[in-house]
Amino acid sequence: MASSEIHSQSRFGSLFKKKMEDNADHKVANAFDSELSALGTHSRPKLKLNEGLSLNGRQKNGSRKRSFQSSFGWKDRGISSDSFYSKGQSASKHFSNGVLGRKEESRVPPSYGLRHRKRETVVVLDDDDEVLETLDCIDETRDECMKDAKIYYPSRDDPECVEICFQDIDCLAPESFLTSPIMNFYIRYLELQASPSQKATCDYHIFNTFFYKKLQQELSRKESEKESLFVKFRRWWKGVNLFEKAYVLIPIHEDLHWSLVIICFPEKKDNRSGPIVLHLDSLKLHYSRVVLEDITR
Amino acid sequence: MDQEPTHKFIHVKVVGQVSSLGGELEVFFRIKESTPLWKLMAAYCRRIGMYEVQDFAFIFDQRLLRPHQTPKQVHMEDGDVIDALLNQTGS
Numbered sequence: 001m002a003s004s005e006i007h008s009q010s011r012f013g014s015l016f017k018k019k020m021e022d023n024a025d026h027k028v029a030n031a032f033d034s035e036l037s038a039l040g041t042h043s044r045p046k047l048k049l050n051e052g053l054s055l056n057g058r059q060k061n062g063s064r065k066r067s068f069q070s071s072f073g074w075k076d077r078g079i080s081s082d083s084f085y086s087k088g089q090s091a092s093k094h095f096s097n098g099v100l101g102r103k104e105e106s107r108v109p110p111s112y113g114l115r116h117r118k119r120e121t122v123v124v125l126d127d128d129d130e131v132l133e134t135l136d137c138i139d140e141t142r143d144e145c146m147k148d149a150k151i152y153y154p155s156r157d158d159p160e161c162v163e164i165c166f167q168d169i170d171c172l173a174p175e176s177f178l179t180s181p182i183m184n185f186y187i188r189y190l191e192l193q194a195s196p197s198q199k200a201t202c203d204y205h206i207f208n209t210f211f212y213k214k215l216q217q218e219l220s221r222k223e224s225e226k227e228s229l230f231v232k233f234r235r236w237w238k239g240v241n242l243f244e245k246a247y248v249l250i251p252i253h254e255d256l257h258w259s260l261v262i263i264c265f266p267e268k269k270d271n272r273s274g275p276i277v278l279h280l281d282s283l284k285l286h287y288s289r290v291v292l293e294d295i296t297r
Numbered sequence: 298m299d300q301e302p303t304h305k306f307i308h309v310k311v312v313g314q315v316s317s318l319g320g321e322l323e324v325f326f327r328i329k330e331s332t333p334l335w336k337l338m339a340a341y342c343r344r345i346g347m348y349e350v351q352d353f354a355f356i357f358d359q360r361l362l363r364p365h366q367t368p369k370q371v372h373m374e375d376g377d378v379i380d381a382l383l384n385q386t387g388s
Contacts, residue, residue, distance in 0.1 A: 171386070179386045256386065
């Protein structure tokens with residue numbers, strides 16, 4: 001009797017053990033399944049994100065607004081571009097948590113490790129949508145507080161910093177016109193990317209968008225004034241030896257259109273060919289010849 | 298120097314390009330070195346009409362002037378010229 005009891009106990013034990021293992025297997029399979037489904041849902045939420053910005057915007061407004069407001073509580077602080085970037089990311093994080101978090105709960109049994117993992121992947125996937133999201137949240141909050149917010153790049157204290165305000169970001173939306181603050185911001189950004197410290201030694205120089213306008217103004221003056229004015233005009237490339245640069249880039253703006261002139265100075269050895277002037281115009285709208293005449297003086 | 302340096306006045310000229318009216322518009326200002334430049338910008342826009350401060354890029358020494366800066370901060374001196382160029386939009 002005792003032995004049979006022991007036997008049954010051990011049998012029960014082994015059964016129990018087996019069941020546990022089964023369960024565990026099942027769980028693992030479950031987890032795997034849910035992971036798969038989670039991966040499967042990724043593409044959908046991403047679509048939803050895009051749509052949600054325009055179509056579903058109203059339904060989700062409440063929760064979204066909340067998360068954005070919490071992440072955009074930085075309006076009063078000095079907004080440097082760095083903080084803007086990181087906030088943008090955190091905003092996207094908030095956003096994905098808000099929308100996708102609910103999705104997860106409905107489809108997948110909550111298991112923390114899985115969820116945590118999923119969140120990470122979601123954020124990575126969301127990187128593309130970041131701009132859209134920031135745009136969207138600006139629309140929502142601008143009326144109250146963002147109107148006067150300004151971003152200084154590279155920093156507020158830099159004497160050559162570029163200032164853009166939140167309205168300027170609107171111009172990055174599809175089918176809208178680019179504004180000069182954005183252009184100048186990007187020029188500055190390119191310059192700093194290429195040469196963080198030694199501006200003088202880099203082999204190209206980009207003028208800002210107002211240079212060409214000024215050049216035209218200068219050229220329209222009388223001959224007698226030109227000499228003295230040219231001295232003043234040279235301030236525009238103060239501290240930069242233009243003729244030692246390999247390339248000089250001049251953005252051109254005319255008639256609601258942007259184009260670019262690149263002046264290439266060949267190496268001093270083969271001086272036979274003078275500087276080459278290239279004019280890049282996406283719409284072929286500007287009269288290249290006029291531009292060339294202006295630039296070659 | 299018996300005069301307080303912060304109360305020194307300088308004379309600057311703002312040169313604009315308002316092509317639709319023909320020619321350039323020059324406006325002369327007398328401004329304290331410690332006065333933030335937005336006062337000058339606002340005054341210029343009032344004089345020109347038609348435009349608001351955001352429409353202009355005020356450039357001095359190849360740098361964009363920011364409204365809260367003072368002439369002293371950007372080392373503006375008597376007789377200096379500020380360019381007021383319209384912000385550009387385009388595709």
